[in-house]
Amino acid sequence: MKLLETDLHLHLDGSLSVEVVKELAGQIGYDLEGRDIKKLISVGENCESLVEYLKCFDLPGQLLQTEEALELAARDLTQRLVSQGLILTEIRFAPQLHMKKGLTGQQVVEAVIRGVNQGVGNSPMKAGLLLCAMVNGPDKGNDETFDLAASYLGKGVVGVDIAGPEGLIPMSHFETLFKGADRKGIPFTIHAGETGDFENIVKAVHYGARRIGHGCAAIQSEACMDLLKRENITLEMCVISNLQTRAVPSIKDHPLKAFYDRGIRVTYNTDNMAVSDTSLEKEAELIQKHLGFLPEDLVKMNRYALEAAFLEKAEKEKIIAFFDKNNYNES
Numbered sequence: 001m002k003l004l005e006t007d008l009h010l011h012l013d014g015s016l017s018v019e020v021v022k023e024l025a026g027q028i029g030y031d032l033e034g035r036d037i038k039k040l041i042s043v044g045e046n047c048e049s050l051v052e053y054l055k056c057f058d059l060p061g062q063l064l065q066t067e068e069a070l071e072l073a074a075r076d077l078t079q080r081l082v083s084q085g086l087i088l089t090e091i092r093f094a095p096q097l098h099m100k101k102g103l104t105g106q107q108v109v110e111a112v113i114r115g116v117n118q119g120v121g122n123s124p125m126k127a128g129l130l131l132c133a134m135v136n137g138p139d140k141g142n143d144e145t146f147d148l149a150a151s152y153l154g155k156g157v158v159g160v161d162i163a164g165p166e167g168l169i170p171m172s173h174f175e176t177l178f179k180g181a182d183r184k185g186i187p188f189t190i191h192a193g194e195t196g197d198f199e200n201i202v203k204a205v206h207y208g209a210r211r212i213g214h215g216c217a218a219i220q221s222e223a224c225m226d227l228l229k230r231e232n233i234t235l236e237m238c239v240i241s242n243l244q245t246r247a248v249p250s251i252k253d254h255p256l257k258a259f260y261d262r263g264i265r266v267t268y269n270t271d272n273m274a275v276s277d278t279s280l281e282k283e284a285e286l287i288q289k290h291l292g293f294l295p296e297d298l299v300k301m302n303r304y305a306l307e308a309a310f311l312e313k314a315e316k317e318k319i320i321a322f323f324d325k326n327n328y329n330e331s
Helices: 018-028 037-041 050-063 067-083 105-120 139-152 171-184 198-207 216-220 222-230 239-244 256-262 280-291 295-308 313-328
Strands: 005-011 086-093 126-134 157-163 189-192 211-214 234-237 265-268
Touching: 005 211, 005 234, 005 265, 005 280, 005 295, 018 037, 018 050, 018 067, 037 050, 067 086, 067 105, 086 105, 086 157, 086 295, 086 313, 105 126, 105 139, 126 139, 139 157, 139 171, 157 171, 171 198, 189 198, 198 211, 198 216, 198 222, 216 222, 216 256, 222 256, 234 256, 234 295, 239 280, 256 265, 256 280, 265 280, 265 295, 280 295, 295 313
Parallel strands: 005 086, 086 126, 126 157, 157 189, 189 211, 211 234, 234 265
Antiparallel strands: none
């Protein structure tokens, strides 16, 4: 039986299909004549930095400014994940980026929730939403995003995150934001140590993060790795994306296997299916071929992901039992 897989780290706006881009561009009169859509939304092989990588979000940002567009994008992405046989996903997006033409935060969130629910349908896959604050966003907007998350927690939204160009604003600036979320009981993950310093990871853990987006820089510090293992922090790692943003210089240098062998709870994810031109299948093939992972290691990492998911306890126990029955039952 095919391994039941998970994707904990997946951005909506970075995962639009070519078909959705065509449809949405037509709706707003964006001229795609003679242009290679894939090149517009994918970073290619010559990306030099995270800043360059993030430029691929410009077109999706223009297209996802109506409730209909957001609903379509969320439905299409979720349907594709269902067709790939995923058992769990958490899709993240920043509501404030989709309010440039008059939508309210509530309209943005509800449109994405509708799309996800339509896409999941009657499938067994569980899908939750993470609302992202932005490193380069205004404090007021970030506060409003976390307030939105509190309002929709348990109604489609499962937690929060912060994304954007790491290092542009010191991680310490967001301490109040995340400690406030912790007090309110909002689960959160934090993009940290992607291309920045390992100290960002340490700060994120101290703020209360139970998961870290990427976390590559932890390899620079024995103390940081010990902290991650001791506190059972789960790393949402995205190998192909990390290569493209130059978070790591080569596949052989990627710390995923080193972390795994050390007992740190690592997972493999896609980050941005369109921007990185990737899939879970591609990610799994790559880490087996170049990092020495075995099929049983993939099973273990997907179980780590289920254990770290921002699901209600009973729901989590149910999905883990289903996973174990299908992956560990020899009969």
